[in-house]
Amino acid sequence: AQRVTQPEKLLSVFKGAPVELKCNYSYSGSPELFWYVQYSRQRLQLLLRHISRESIKGFTADLNKGETSFHLKKPFAQEEDSAMYYCALSGGTYKYIFGTGTRLKVLA
């Protein structure tokens, strides 16, 4: 079964501390993995996707097929990073499977 698991509902870190939002997936083929973010009162929007191998707003994510993980990392958290983060999987069936999301709170 296709599944995305985000084990933390809430993650609180202090400004300047490193951040790691966990994402594990279950998929039998070769999935496409994404991170979407929803800032307060804004639309859900794409943060990054694994095929791009890019860093957006200081965030990076590496696909680890052995551990079936796609954790989102940032070395130094900023207050404006506070938002809801969703990990998503697309497996060639024209749909995204989303995790339940992790709320990141960056404390001053």
Next chain:
Amino acid sequence: KAGVTQTPRYLIKTRGQQVTLSCSPISGHRSVSWYQQTPGQGLQFLFEYFSETQRNKGNFPGRFSGRQFSNSRSEMNVSTLELGDSALYLCASTQSGGISTEAFFGQGTRLTVV
């Protein structure tokens, strides 16, 4: 370029009624997907349309249906509303619906069933 537009933004309906939600995708986008967002379940896929054809459907009862028009606009209908249908319904559009394609989301329609 205008973003994905969903109407109405808010709806209050009574149990047993039916409701129709509308989604206008970004111009040129031919794929429209619908999701139900609730605090406990996150985003759950409802269905996806491409060129007026439903290509995929999630695990929702038959009370949930949708359609897409020739201009790519999409509607979602929920019949015989239940209290548990209260949620934020999100629509997303992509240019071609390919698996690596970025999805652009609307602001959602918040449905409250009383």
